[in-house]
Amino acid sequence: MPELPEVETLRRDLDPEIVGREILKGWISENAPRLVQGMPPQVFLDSLARRRFTGTSRRGKYLVLELDDGTAFILHLRMTGQLLLVDPQSVVDPYARARFWLDDGRELRFRDVRKFGTMWHVADRELVLHRLGLEPLSDEFTTAALYAALARRAAPVKAVLLDQHVIAGLGNIYVDEALHLARVHPLAPARDLSRRQAGAIREGAVRVLEQALSNRGSSFRDYVDSRGRPGSNVQHLRVYKRTGEPCLSCGREIVRTLAGGRSTHYCPGCQRRPRRRATRRVAGAGV
DNA sequence: CTTATTCCCTGATTGC
DNA sequence: TGCAATCAGGGAATAA
Numbered sequence: 001m002p003e004l005p006e007v008e009t010l011r012r013d014l015d016p017e018i019v020g021r022e023i024l025k026g027w028i029s030e031n032a033p034r035l036v037q038g039m040p041p042q043v044f045l046d047s048l049a050r051r052r053f054t055g056t057s058r059r060g061k062y063l064v065l066e067l068d069d070g071t072a073f074i075l076h077l078r079m080t081g082q083l084l085l086v087d088p089q090s091v092v093d094p095y096a097r098a099r100f101w102l103d104d105g106r107e108l109r110f111r112d113v114r115k116f117g118t119m120w121h122v123a124d125r126e127l128v129l130h131r132l133g134l135e136p137l138s139d140e141f142t143t144a145a146l147y148a149a150l151a152r153r154a155a156p157v158k159a160v161l162l163d164q165h166v167i168a169g170l171g172n173i174y175v176d177e178a179l180h181l182a183r184v185h186p187l188a189p190a191r192d193l194s195r196r197q198a199g200a201i202r203e204g205a206v207r208v209l210e211q212a213l214s215n216r217g218s219s220f221r222d223y224v225d226s227r228g229r230p231g232s233n234v235q236h237l238r239v240y241k242r243t244g245e246p247c248l249s250c251g252r253e254i255v256r257t258l259a260g261g262r263s264t265h266y267c268p269g270c271q272r273r274p275r276r277r278a279t280r281r282v283a284g285a286g287v
Numbered sequence: 288c289t290t291a292t293t294c295c296c297t298g299a300t301t302g303c
Numbered sequence: 304t305g306c307a308a309t310c311a312g313g314g315a316a317t318a319a
Contacts, residue, residue: 079311113298262311
């Protein structure tokens with residue numbers, strides 16, 4: 001599942017390869033009716049033809065390919081999307097959903113087993129990105145900002161951290177990892193957390209993302225880079241998909257539960273379920 | 288505004 | 304062993 005580190009790895013690899021290249025022609029599979037957002041596929045293809053890549057950027061899990069007319073080609077890989085730079089002669093398997101032939105003889109190919117992936121061509125990228133929250137590897141991701149966001153939500157902290165309107169780029173893997181580093185229980189109501197805990201979550205998230213980035217991402221089943229290679233971060237994960245295995249900090253067995261509708265892994269030794277804040281009724285303050 | 292639920296999609300996993 | 308039911312999961316849409 002591509003999250004921020006996987007998308008950023010892809011961006012860094014792709015940038016020097018595609019900047020300066022022109023899209024000669026494109027193709028969208030008939031079998032991918034939801035892939036192109038906001039316009040019919042043929043209009044999308046016509047508007048991208050003969051455009052040249054001028055740069056790349058990333059916002060949360062969105063990859064932004066900047067074009068020479070000031071527009072942006074934006075992609076979201078969702079669950080199983082892959083963006084590959086290939087030889088056009090290479091076998092086109094049934095999961096190829098889009099193909100873009102470049103002027104250096106190579107092809108940018110979008111593969112996606114589950115068809116959740118989406119792409120846009122927009123003049124104003126904010127049309128796609130404007131609702132996203134804090135960018136976790138930027139200066140805006142401060143303890144104060146995170147604490148303020150957590151303080152107004154009653155939902156489990158895990159659910160809030162997964163909400164892209166709060167923080168953009170964390171997914172199921174790295175939220176579990178960040179909470180373990182921060183020693184915060186995933187089901188703790190977000191608004192019950194202290195400023196100190198918010199700070200620990202911020203630090204945990206940054207550390208986990210930077211480590212994943214240095215290992216070129218976590219590959220379970222589908223994630224591969226633009227050359228089809230998996231990342232190596234799985235072997236560095238502390239809790240995610242380690243149910244029943246010993247915690248690397250305290251030795252207790254990692255537990256799996258459900259939070260925010262997602263499978264959630266944590267260490268019951270390191271991440272204590274918060275005692276419900278003593279809801280003491282102040283004498284005489286009857287409601 | 289918030290929160291919970293449903294949906295999209297298909298290979299892998301689980302259950303009988 | 305075989306087949307059907309369930310699961311996984313990002314995020315949008317919908318309901319309350």
